[in-house]
Each structure stands twice: as structure tokens, then as C-alpha cells.
Amino acid sequence: MSRNIILNSVLMVIALSISITALSLYNLRSAGIKSAIHNAVSISEAVKSGLTSHMVNGNMNQVGTFIQSISNMKNVNKLWISRSDHVNEQFGHIRDLPKDDIDKKVLNSGVMYYELDESVTHTSVRVTIPYNAIAEKGIDCLQCHNVKQGTTLGAVSLVLDISTIKEIGIESIYIVSVFILLTIIFFLIYNKKYIMPYFRLYELFKINISNATQGIFDKIDAPKELSNDIIHITNDYNNLLEVFKDTTSDIDKKLQVYTGFKTSNLQRNPLTESKEIIDNLSNLFEYKKQIEFxxxxxxxxxxxxxxxxxxxxxxxxxxxxxxxxxxxxxxxxxxxxxxxxxxxxxxxxxxxxxxxxxxxxxxxxxxxxxxxxxxxxxxxxxxxxxxxxxxxxxxxxxxxxxxxxxxxxxxxxxxxxxxxxxxxxxxxxxxxxxxxxSAFKDGLTGLYNRKFLEEHSKKLLPQIKRENGNIGILMLDMDHFKAVNDEYGHDIGDTVLKELAHILEDTVRESDIVVRYGGEEFIVLLVNIKSEEDALNVAQKIAQRVRENEIDVYAGNKLKKTVSIGLSMYPQDSTKLDTVIKNADIALYEAKNSGRDKVIRFKEEQVSSVDLF
Missing domain, CATH: 3.30.450.40 (GAF domain)
Incomplete structure (x- = not known):
């Protein structure tokens, strides 16, 4: 970058110098042409005055000498006069005819004309000035010439050498070139001593900042040529970088301890990694808040x-x-x-x-x-x-x-x-x-309790209604359970209840619900049972399993028990679950009254007998 700036500065100095030189040369050339024309006009006036004097004094034979003397003036290369046809006709003899088309053009138009002739080393101006008849105080051309006022009587042509102007321009080019060279040399020396150290410092800052974004924190060694203020600022920057490096490293280590994050890249960038970790921690914090709700x-x-x-x-x-x-x-x-x-x-x-x-x-x-x-x-x-x-x-x-x-x-x-x-x-x-x-489970058997049945039935019944399904309600009671407690103690009684709970869970489907209703009473909800016959078959299977089950009491003694079961169907017997449970209870009592170890289907005529009982 510093080289580009230096090169651009040098080119700018050269371009500016060339522009100034070109403008100066152009102005010098324009001024030289104008000066030459002005001199030509002055010389032509002198010629016209001399011609008038010679003519008035009758010394026209000396005009040639006069013209020759004027031609010998400095920077005048050539001088000649041209007569118009009016003058030649008036005096009856032809002389001083136009030499070229420019003379003819000026004689015809009465307007001055000039032409520039330039080469590498030589520059001249050809100027042709008309001599028009005037009638003014002191000069009255109309007295000698039989023409109208303003008629062109002749023309004075001069070729003036203005090469001196070109020489001045060439000298100017030499001077400007030397000036440009000296300026460039001075600029380079000044740049090397005073400007380049700042550019080197800039490059160091550029590289250092780029490395810092990649996690590489290096100090900057400021060039000694810089001012004390700049060196002081560089040292402050190094101190700031060192503090930032330590802080970043500390944050990175603590975040890694918190998250356990370790990058697999050997060229670690603590800034990028810390940003990634913080981003993840932020997302993790938001996630944690959401799952808590x-x-x-x-x-x-x-x-x-x-x-x-x-x-x-x-x-x-x-x-x-x-x-x-x-x-x-x-x-x-x-x-x-x-x-x-x-x-x-x-x-x-x-x-x-x-x-x-x-x-x-x-x-x-x-x-x-x-x-x-x-x-x-x-x-x-x-x-x-x-x-x-x-x-x-x-x-x-x-x-x-x-x-x-x-x-x-x-x-x-x-x-x-x-x-x-x-x-x-x-x-x-x-x-x-x-x-x-646990609030819905029986502590002894692990089965659902009556509270669960009350809560779950609120969701179960609407589902059964939507599906047009059935529920078979089995009410079970252990036969002569009080005698077990009286004879063997409550521990054996609890074992008997656990054995019954295990048989019930093992016999029915996972979709069915087994509830310890109270004491030795149990309820089984056969959810979406297809028919009454299927429900009776499940009840008979339960009764058979209980009947065949042997319970270890103590000292190798075995105990066998039976259950009485009452069956009622929802919604065939009632559309209210409480009524269906009550009906199953009535059928249970009917099974007990008729000899126990039976399965009885609820019938309407059982209601009166239970009431009497």
C-alpha cells in the first residue's frame, strides 16, 4: 500500500508540473504571437507614415531605401509593400504588385491577416496589414488619391522572427524538469525518513488486527523513527491487546470448564470458540426455561x-x-x-x-x-x-x-x-x-385404588361411547378371608391379597383395569370386551386360577382360597358406571349367598333378594 501511495504521489507531482509547464508554454506562445502582431502593426504604421511623408515631399524615389532600413530592424526577416489596383491606375504605372494570395486577400478585404510558421527550432509570424484611405486631421489620403474613404490603397507585409519565445519555452521545460526531479528526490528522502515509518506501522497494525481476529495476539514493535506520541499510543495498544488476550483466554477456559467443550482444530480461535460457546449457552438457557414450563x-x-x-x-x-x-x-x-x-x-x-x-x-x-x-x-x-x-x-x-x-x-x-x-x-x-x-395405587397390592377408578372413569366412559364399545365389570371378593386373618394372622392375609392381585394382573389384558376396591374386594374393568360371554369366560378363568393357586403359609403348609365374582355389563345394564358397579356388587352377593366360589351374571330379579338380605 505504501508503495502505491508513493508512486501515485510522484505521478501526481509530475502530472501537475507538466500541466503547469504546458499552460505556461501556451500562455507564452499566445503572448508572443500577440506581441509580434502588435509590433507588426507598429512597424506598419511607421511604414505608412514614412510613405506618406515621401509622397508629400516628392521623394518617392527614396522609398526603397526607407523600406530597406525598416527591414534591417531586429527580428524583422522580411518587409514588403503591395499597391492596390486603384493606386496603380491613378499614377499610370504598375509596381509593388501582390506577391501571394495573402496580399491579394488583404487588399480585397481591407482586413489584417497573420499566419504562423513553426518548426522544432524556429517560429515566425507573417503579418499583412492593409493601408486604408482615411481623412483625418493631420492625414488626409483623399487629397492625393481619388478614392473613397476606407478604400484599401495597399498593404504592408512583414515576417517577424519569434524563435526567442520558443527558446524561452525550451528553457522553461528544462527548468521545470529539473524542478520535478528535485521535488521527487526531496519527496522520496522525506518520505523515507518521515512518512514510511507511519506506513510500516500501519501495515503492522493491519497484520496484527487480522491475526487478532484469528485468535493470534502479537505485540507491535513500533519503528524508532516515529514520534514519541505515536510510540506511546502503540505501547498502549500492546497493553490493551495483552489484557484482551488474557481476558479472552480466561473466558475461554471458564466456558470450556462449564460446557466441557474442546475444539478438535489445532489452530484454535478463542474469539470464535467463545462466541460459539456463548451462543450455545444462550440457546441452552432458553431451552431450559422452556422445558421447565x-x-x-x-x-x-x-x-x-x-x-x-x-x-x-x-x-x-x-x-x-x-x-x-x-x-x-x-x-x-x-x-x-x-x-x-x-x-x-x-x-x-x-x-x-x-x-x-x-x-x-x-x-x-x-x-x-x-x-x-x-x-x-x-x-x-x-x-x-x-x-x-x-x-x-x-x-x-x-x-x-x-x-x-x-x-x-x-x-x-x-x-x-x-x-x-x-x-x-x-x-x-x-x-x-x-x-x-402413588395417590392412585394401593400400597399393599400395587393395584389402582378407588380414587383412580373415579378419576379415570371420567375419561374412559366418553371414549367407550365414541367407540360404541362395552365394559365388563367384575366385582370379586375373597371367600372366608376373615378366617385367614383370624387363623394365620394379618401377614398371611396380606400375602393372600397380593397373590390374588398378581393372578388378576396376569390373567387380564394390559388394556384392562384392576382395582382394589376395599378390604378383600376387587374390581376388574374389562375395557372394550366384545361380549357378555367373553366377560364370563375371563371371570371363570380368574376363579379357576385362584382355586388352583397354592399359597405358602409356614412350615411347609399350603393354603388354597376361592373367590366369588359378580358380573355386570356397561352399557347393557346401565349407562351410569356407578349403577353398573352396584349391579356387579349385587351379583357378587348373590354368588356368596348361593354357596361361594361362583361367577354370577347380574339380573334384575336379584335386586329384591339383596334388599331383603
Whole structure:
């Protein structure tokens, strides 16, 4: 840049000098021409006065000598006169005829004319001036010439040498050239000593600032030729850069500690990395605020899914909850094609390597890090997040190529940041769900309680109505349960109730609802059972399972029990669930009154007998 400025400055000085010289030469030339014409006019006036005097005095024979004397004047190369036809006719003899067309032109027009003759070393001006007849005080041409006033009587032609002007111009060119050369030399010397140090400092600042944007903070060594003020400013800049470097490095380290972020690029740029980290932290903070206001786990998982897609460009991933204590696995989110270990995870979730080791499981070369991942053409990355002591969230990510897997590894730190922020919220939601579920669960058997039945029926009945379905209501009661407590104690009684709860859950479908209604009474809601016959078959199956079940009491003794079951159908028996439950209770009492260990279908005529009972 400094070279360009210097070159442009030199060219500007040369151009300016040439322009001034050209303008001076032009003005000098114009002034020389005007001066030559003025001199020619003066000489012509002297010639005309001399001719008039010779004519008045009758000395026309001496005109030639007079003209010759005028011709000998300095810078006058030639001088001649031309007579018009009027004068030649008047005096009867022809002389001093026009020499060329210019003489003729001036004699005919009566207007002065000049012409410039230029060469490299010589310049002359040809001027032809008319001699017009006038009648003024002191000079009256009309007295001697029989012509009208203004008639051209003759013309005086002169060739004047003005080469001196060109010589002056050439000298001016020499002087200007020397001036330009001296100016350039002075400028270069001045530039080297006083200006170039500033340009070098500018280049240093330019390079330094460019490096700083890339995370390279170098000090500037100011040239010694600079003024003390500039050196002081440069030192202040170096101090500022050093403070900025330390601050940036400190921020970068602290942010890395907070996020665990480490770049894979050897040429690190703390500014860019810090900006990226802060941007991620800002997004992470907004994400955390949003999930805290989400009301359900599904909303949280859907939001986390959107982050994985939109923020990290993941194409194939699955969210899986694993409860090791309960040996359960729940697939909560699946996006794309990824869950190639689902078969093993569903049957034996405790085998999950990621959950078992609590470390990331990643595809590696030459051997399979996880033996349960069945696809050999794709690559995987599994991340474990602890939700609680035995509850884990596994993020299973599948990549189509190894290059995508490598890019994923660079994103894992920030992905884990989102997962880490999500884990406590998920834990709270699970605890709240567990707390809510405990309010609806029987503490002894783990079955739903009467409160759950009351709340759930508000959603269940509208659904059954929309689907035009049925509900079979089974009311069960353990036969002679009081005798068990009296003979064996309440501990054995509790065991009997647990055994019955287990048989009920194992016999009915997952969509059916089993409720401990109170004491030894249980209710089973056979949701969307096809017919009354199917409901009776389920009841008979339950009664058979209870009848065949042996309960260990103590000292190798076995206990067998039976149940009585009453059946009522919704909406065949009533469109009100309370009435259907009451009807099933009536049928239950009918089963007990008729000998126990029976299944009785509710009938209208049973109502009166129960009332009497």
C-alpha cells in the first residue's frame, strides 16, 4: 500500500508540473504571437507614415531605401509593400504588385491577416496589414488619391522572427524538469525518513488486527523513527491487546470448564470458540426455561427432539428410558431409522452396554463395541444420562457414514449439555408422576385404588361411547378371608391379597383395569370386551386360577382360597358406571349367598333378594 501511495504521489507531482509547464508554454506562445502582431502593426504604421511623408515631399524615389532600413530592424526577416489596383491606375504605372494570395486577400478585404510558421527550432509570424484611405486631421489620403474613404490603397507585409519565445519555452521545460526531479528526490528522502515509518506501522497494525481476529495476539514493535506520541499510543495498544488476550483466554477456559467443550482444530480461535460457546449457552438457557414450563414428559421429549434435529442436524436417533430396578424399557422418541438393538433392549433392558457402564458407546474400527447392535453397515453413538439411581435415559444415534460419525463426535459435548439440563426436569416429572401414581395405587397390592377408578372413569366412559364399545365389570371378593386373618394372622392375609392381585394382573389384558376396591374386594374393568360371554369366560378363568393357586403359609403348609365374582355389563345394564358397579356388587352377593366360589351374571330379579338380605 505504501508503495502505491508513493508512486501515485510522484505521478501526481509530475502530472501537475507538466500541466503547469504546458499552460505556461501556451500562455507564452499566445503572448508572443500577440506581441509580434502588435509590433507588426507598429512597424506598419511607421511604414505608412514614412510613405506618406515621401509622397508629400516628392521623394518617392527614396522609398526603397526607407523600406530597406525598416527591414534591417531586429527580428524583422522580411518587409514588403503591395499597391492596390486603384493606386496603380491613378499614377499610370504598375509596381509593388501582390506577391501571394495573402496580399491579394488583404487588399480585397481591407482586413489584417497573420499566419504562423513553426518548426522544432524556429517560429515566425507573417503579418499583412492593409493601408486604408482615411481623412483625418493631420492625414488626409483623399487629397492625393481619388478614392473613397476606407478604400484599401495597399498593404504592408512583414515576417517577424519569434524563435526567442520558443527558446524561452525550451528553457522553461528544462527548468521545470529539473524542478520535478528535485521535488521527487526531496519527496522520496522525506518520505523515507518521515512518512514510511507511519506506513510500516500501519501495515503492522493491519497484520496484527487480522491475526487478532484469528485468535493470534502479537505485540507491535513500533519503528524508532516515529514520534514519541505515536510510540506511546502503540505501547498502549500492546497493553490493551495483552489484557484482551488474557481476558479472552480466561473466558475461554471458564466456558470450556462449564460446557466441557474442546475444539478438535489445532489452530484454535478463542474469539470464535467463545462466541460459539456463548451462543450455545444462550440457546441452552432458553431451552431450559422452556422445558421447565412444559407440563408433561412428552412435551419435554418433543422439544428435545426438535433441538436434536434443528440444532445438531441429527437424522436418525432414538430416546429410550431404562428402569433397571423394574427391568423395563420404554421407547419415548424415535426419529429416522436407528434402533437396531430394540429386540434385545425390549426383552432384557439390563443388557444395554451404555446403561450398564454409564459411558458412551461408539462404533469403532475392526470390532463391534456393542454386540447387540445388529446393523453392520451403519455407525452408532449411544449416550447415557442418569435420571435417578436406577433410571437412565439413553440417546441412541445412528450415522450412515463414518464422516458423519466424526462430525457427530464434535457435537457430542453440546448435545450432552442439553441432555444434562433436561435430566433434572425429567426426574422431577417422573417423581411427580410417581407421586401422583402413588395417590392412585394401593400400597399393599400395587393395584389402582378407588380414587383412580373415579378419576379415570371420567375419561374412559366418553371414549367407550365414541367407540360404541362395552365394559365388563367384575366385582370379586375373597371367600372366608376373615378366617385367614383370624387363623394365620394379618401377614398371611396380606400375602393372600397380593397373590390374588398378581393372578388378576396376569390373567387380564394390559388394556384392562384392576382395582382394589376395599378390604378383600376387587374390581376388574374389562375395557372394550366384545361380549357378555367373553366377560364370563375371563371371570371363570380368574376363579379357576385362584382355586388352583397354592399359597405358602409356614412350615411347609399350603393354603388354597376361592373367590366369588359378580358380573355386570356397561352399557347393557346401565349407562351410569356407578349403577353398573352396584349391579356387579349385587351379583357378587348373590354368588356368596348361593354357596361361594361362583361367577354370577347380574339380573334384575336379584335386586329384591339383596334388599331383603
Amino acid at each position: 412444559d407440563s408433561t414428559l412428552d412435551e419435554i421429549y418433543c422439544r428435545l427432539k426438535q433441538v436434536m434435529i434443528n440444532r445438531f442436524d441429527l437424522e436418525n436417533f432414538t430416546f429410550v428410558e431404562i428402569d433397571v430396578a423394574k427391568h423395563k424399557m420404554r421407547k419415548v422418541i424415535e426419529y429416522g431409522d436407528s434402533f437396531y438393538c430394540e429386540k434385545t433392549m425390549t426383552s432384557s433392558p439390563e443388557l444395554c452396554r451404555c446403561a450398564r457402564t454409564k459411558h458412551d458407546v461408539v462404533s469403532i474400527d475392526f470390532h463391534n463395541s456393542c454386540q447387540y447392535y445388529t446393523n453392520t453397515e451403519k455407525f452408532y453413538y449411544c449416550i447415557n444420562i442418569d435420571i435417578s439411581k436406577s433410571h437412565y435415559l439413553i440417546i441412541h444415534i445412528t450415522c450412515d457414514t463414518k464422516e458423519k460419525l466424526e462430525k457427530l463426535k464434535e457435537k457430542v459435548t453440546f448435545i450432552k449439555s442439553y441432555l444434562t439440563e433436561t435430566a433434572p426436569v425429567i426426574e422431577v416429572k417422573l417423581l411427580m408422576a410417581a407421586l401422583k401414581e
